[in-house]
Amino acid sequence: GNIIYVSGFRDSNPLLQLSGLAVHATPRLVPGTDTLDPNNGFTKQALGASAGSQILSGKIPYWNHYGGVGAPLLGEMQSAAMFPLTLLITLTNGVLLFNITLETIAGFFTYLFLRKLKIDWWAAVIAGAMFALNGTFAWLTNAVFNPIAFMPMMFYGIERILQKSEKSKVPSWIYFSLAISLSLYSGFPETAFIDALLACVWVIVRLAMINEKKAVVVNIKKVARGSVIGIGLSAPVLVAFLTYLPDANIGGHDGA
DSSP states (O other), rough: HHHHHHHSSSOOOHHHHHHHHOOSSSOSSSSSSSSSSHHIIIIIIHHHHHHHHHHTTTTTOEETTTTTTTTESEEEEOOOOOOOGGGGGSSTTTTHHHHHHHHHHHHHHHHHHHTTTOOOHHHHHHHHHHHOHHHHHHHSSSTTTHHHHTHHHHHHHHHHHHHHOTOOOOOOOHHHHHHHHHHHHTTTTTHHHHHHHHHHHHHHHHTOOOHHHHHHHHHHHHHHHHHHHHHHTTTHHHHHHHHHHGHHHGGOOOOO
């Protein structure tokens, strides 16, 4: 799905398209850009690279020193400042590596989720490949892209909770908690919220299929525990975000 960029035939680096620094750029075979939203360069790449550079120099990326007299970097969210994969953006063509890694995570956990539902392996492989190349990944490479990769992990985590094996030594909630936390750290809370709503619907559907009331209560407690732990792990970014939000300029998203 990314062969046109991986092969070097075309370069998707937002720096070349959006910075105004590129010279002697060859015209495209087909006119247009690689994404519907240029924030893949203005926020995801520029702020992500700044955050990654601060981490690599041993600093916590709380602050954007290049925005006017300074502005919150972690609390601004779209920088994904403390998201582990953001370090990839500091590399040459890092945004492409970042996106491919997230697509791979999305496809892999879609496969694992469907295998948990006893779907044939070949169907799960096809579904994983399709979700790894979904429309939002193809068209919106700004920070909206990031949390989507963890929705299948969230669903897989739910199934691990509901299908807990007594032989397993790994806590059943761990994947669910990690998916919640990584969704929030990855930089776009609106998408993370939509993922969480879908997960809630799936939990309700799956609990409705359990006949024993005692088992339903036990599983609700496990899901709640996983949710609380996931949100707790996200405390650094949530505190920064929620304390900055009342003072932030959020454009057309304010009011009702």
